[in-house]
Amino acid sequence: MMLARLAPFAVLVALCATPAAAQSVQALGEFRDWAAYSAADGTGQVCFALSKPTDVSPAVDGYTQAYLYLTNRPAEGVSNEVNLVAGFIFAPDQPATLTVSGKSFDLFTQRDAAWLLDATQNDNLAGALRAGSTVTVEGTSEKGILVTETFSLSGATAASRAIGGC
Secondary structure, three states: OHHHHHHHHHHHHHHOOOHHHHOOOEEEEEEOOEEEEEEEEOOEEEEEEEEOOOEEEOOOOOOOOOEEEEEEEHHHOEEEEEEEEOOOOEOOOOOEEEEEOOEEEEEEEEOOEEEEOOHHHHHHHHHHHHHOOEEEEEEEEOOOOEEEEEEEOOOHHHHHHHHHOO
8 A cells, every 4th residue: 555655656756766767757837936847657547736835843963855735646546645755764653744725634755755544534625725825834854843834735636636637
């Protein structure tokens, strides 16, 4: 199950590894603070929208780049899956919290990634992302530091529509 959740990222990395393969990833558009892409892997088409944080506080040692993803994998019956690549390693067995428009969603973490603890909430969270203006994710780094990442939702609705036909 975890490998399936990592599929969009593995696909993007694998498809972008060589110049010829990079052509397999298709940009669907840029929408203010969000971008949308489609790609194909062994299980079928994968479409995803992503955004970078507008703020990370505090900056933690070893921080790379964070991304918030909204992914559709129709061949697997997956739509509106929200995933975070945090840009830092989470403390083991420590959950994270995503908050948008006053609604909080619990996330489980593994290394530098996080997903909804209750996957049946994917559609509810995707709807909240389309309706909100910002989203924050709070999680504890492996060094015990509470990190808050803030993402703009400007363009999230248009990016979501762009991957909706996937």
